[in-house]
């Protein structure tokens with residue numbers, strides 16, 4: 001049977017599910033609580049800066065295959081930009097040293113044998129320690145696996161892990177970092193080229209998807225917050241939305257709940273990750289500097305990544321729960337000190353800025369919370385889950401959320417063929 005699929009949540013997980021389903025010829029309705037799509041991955045016009053900015057810097061890698069397939073489906077592959085070859089420039093804010101990590105072409109990282117290509121101060125033996133990640137058990141943290149007290153951990157593994165897991169390395173799950181390394185750095189240079197949405201997240205991931213859905217006849221209903229689910233037989237019977245509307249599911253209908261874990265509490269007994277971690281981004285109007293867009297990894301300070309697009313410099317602090325409690329002016333002052341050092345703007349006064357605090361940016365990707373991720377199937381036969389917090393095998397990232405949506409959609413299509 002090929003009934004309608006009701007997708008709740010228009011973040012990237014919901015959008016990728018909806019896109020896959022309309023491409024498979026399924027009628028789809030998307031319900032989104034907010035007045036816009038994109039969820040935690042979106043752009044907006046900021047009145048203070050007078051610019052359109054992203055809620056936060058998002059970095060992808062060329063080996064993110066599900067994201068690439070999604071962008072191909074929505075006709076937006078040209079909206080990701082980045083260097084022709086994999087290169088990751090870094091600055092140590094304490095020592096002032098700068099270096100660029102340039103992984104080699106093959107799967108075997110022969111480049112680490114060359115002292116000139118290794119990260120300054122790192123030893124070959126530290127790189128070999130990375131093999132421990134592949135064998136990490138479910139309880140191991142990133143620091144337990146990789147921190148041998150050497151320079152490589154501080155200058156590469158820690159920034160990578162905090163960015164990928166949004167969780168401090170001493171509590172982040174090593175088992176979640178390994179798939180990132182395996183699917184990107186582990187496949188050689190071509191799979192780990194850094195990629196940034198250009199001009200912004202919504203123009204890349206969201207707006208083209210909404211256009212495709214509209215063209216395909218799908219309905220996207222904004223300001224439609226799911227507030228209750230009613231159950232009947234072995235499935236769900238109806239979806240009740242704030243405002244009083246109730247949508248009953250017909251015999252062949254399916255639903256995909258693509259909302260954050262807190263909203264998934266609408267399902268009784270569903271175990272989900274409970275803890276979350278914040279990400280704080282600061283956007284500063286700096287004027288035009290250098291080649292655009294570009295990004296820089298920062299170690300030894302507060303900020304972890306610096307992106308420059310147009311005349312806006314944006315810095316990211318992940319695993320930022322305590323920082324998120326500070327006032328925006330104090331955060332901006334601290335960030336600006338580091339930005340001026342990184343961009344050679346010392347002495348310049350603090351320009352117009354916007355601090356964006358995403359207090360629940362992702363679930364806390366610790367070993368304990370990782371074990372609480374549910375799969376995409378639920379005990380209800382006509383209801384599936386999607387979202388970066390479901391058990392995708394990946395960290396809570398764009399690649400994970402897109403994959404989760406595609407997985408749920410593929411299961412619905414496969415079920416309808418076999419029934």
Ligand SMILES: Cc1cc2nc3c(=O)[nH]c(=O)nc-3n(C[C@H](O)[C@H](O)[C@H](O)COP(=O)(O)OP(=O)(O)OC[C@H]3O[C@@H](n4cnc5c(N)ncnc54)[C@H](O)[C@@H]3O)c2cc1C
Pocket residue numbers: 008009010011012013014031032033034037038039040041055056057058059060224225226227258259260263279280281358360361362386387388389396397398399401
């Ligand atoms: C600041 C920041 C920086 C990040 N950086 C990176 C990065 O560099 N690289 C990377 O790959 N990933 C990054 N991420 C993670 C990435 O943004 C997320 O993994 C992804 O956007 C999650 O998508 P989702 O669809 O799973 O969830 P969401 O985006 O949360 O989507 C859920 C949607 O459901 C809606 N909703 C909630 N409740 C209801 C309800 N009751 N009824 C209807 N709708 C509802 C919400 O409004 C939302 O639109 C970052 C995230 C943040 C916040």
